[in-house]
Amino acid sequence: MPGVRGLFIPGPTNVPDAVRRAVDVPMEDQRAPDLPAFTLPLFEDVKKVFKSRTGQAFLFPSSGTGGWEAALTNTLSPGDKVLAARFGQFSHLWIDMCIRLGFEVDVVDAPWGEGVPVDIFAARLKADRHHKIKAVLVPHNETATGVTSDIAGVRKALDEADHPALLFADGVSSIASIDFRMEDWRVDIAVSGSQKGFMMPAGLAILCVSQKALAQAQDAQSRRCYFDFADMARVNKDGYFPYTPPTHMLRGLRASLDLLFAEGLEHVFQRHHRLAEAVRQAVSAWGLKLCAAAPHWQSDTVSAIYLPDGFDSNAFVRHAYKAYGLSLGVGLSKVAGRVFRIGHLGDLNELMVLTALSGVELTLRDQGVPFTAGSGVAAAIEHFHRTQPAQLAKAA
Known part of the structure; x- marks a missing residue:
């Protein structure tokens, strides 16, 4: 590919x-x-x-x-x-x-x-x-x-x-x-x-x-x-x-x-939280649910996302990889076949997150999961726009 x-x-x-x-x-x-x-x-x-x-x-x-x-x-x-x-x-x-x-x-x-x-x-x-x-x-x-x-x-x-x-x-x-x-x-x-x-x-x-x-x-x-x-x-x-x-x-x-x-460790933590929140906004816009049961449990490095009943997350992850070269995490043990995972940590920025979300949307569409195409990406874009660092907003 x-x-x-x-x-x-x-x-x-x-x-x-x-x-x-x-x-x-x-x-x-x-x-x-x-x-x-x-x-x-x-x-x-x-x-x-x-x-x-x-x-x-x-x-x-x-x-x-x-x-x-x-x-x-x-x-x-x-x-x-x-x-x-x-x-x-x-x-x-x-x-x-x-x-x-x-x-x-x-x-x-x-x-x-x-x-x-x-x-x-x-x-x-x-x-x-x-x-x-x-x-x-x-x-x-x-x-x-x-x-x-x-x-x-x-x-x-x-x-x-x-x-x-x-x-x-x-x-x-x-x-x-x-x-x-x-x-x-x-x-x-x-x-x-x-x-x-x-x-x-x-x-x-x-x-x-x-x-x-x-x-x-x-x-x-x-x-x-x-x-x-x-x-x-x-x-x-x-x-x-x-x-x-x-x-x-x-x-x-x-x-x-x-x-x-x-970068500064505090800025590293803030960046991870901002990028993770974009993923969470996308998940909500898709009408899907996180495995994390409440906001205070939500991780800023990885989101585990439930697919609706009747959809196999293992098949979902395989399709994303074969069709688009997109590597997502599979569900493990008790949540195997039920969740897929998006890792959002390390050397990562807004464009990379939007790439992941776009690939997930393509896969959702191909697999027949009901959602509104573009909704998750749009939600993430709006989040990034609202929360852009002050120096970037001033430059704009």
Whole structure:
């Protein structure tokens, strides 16, 4: 198919030219004497994206799933109890990993379309007077349903219960796109990945770890080797890695951070909210519904959208790809065949969003889904016009 394909899954996302150029470099000496001049500032700048002053950044050659495993095995011992909610495929997978690693999981099942039930967490934490719960797991953004949870609310619940459990956050599809305040919320471990808000190829797990979690890691009895914080920290302090690092990915991360800081993190968050709202306006104009059950759950990085009864979202996504080169996210697990997903994060602007919405409208039309052609695109255009940044409005 001629032309550029449209990548609008919720990750991997589009990679900016500056990052692609940074990654496409000759291999270099990972033990060169001048490497620390590059890596040490890199570690510090990663922390700024997490809004952490006192934590420690770790970069593992892995996906975000490897970051999950690192968080769990470095701080917990077999048999330890964790509190987790299941309300989407990725929260389910985190729970599954805990079980397979030998931890006891107190699972709170919540409707798919809602986020972490803070009130239930608060009650269970207050009832845990002997502090058997060692960690609380919170997906900041559930990618399968397009739902963002209230991490600050969970921190408040921990504080009100005077509970010492560690607070873990899965920020794979939120960090660097949605405001995340590790220091303010006192998150102990936050996990992200290179392929979403960081606008890079997949392959790098990006973590930030609190001093409290690092201290607890000294007593954790879970087996670990490749993902051992102690091994990494011991060599990272001098700017190196305990095994051969993907230096090209580190160069890409440097370029990504430079782009984020040049735009300004607060502007990055505002841009994502504005683009996401355009998608939500389009969904409403089409007469369709989001999986997110209420506005306060709605994600600014991915929208999961229900098709009407009688329509197969898997067939819908296949047609969009084959007919128009448009990649949309499929529904997963409980919502498989019922929703399709539009990823709206990373290196993204108004024209790119309108491209995605136009492709969805073509597919809706081809699949016979009832809607008014052009309605969603028009709603997004009106939203963009009403909310254009002040400098652009002044120039016009």
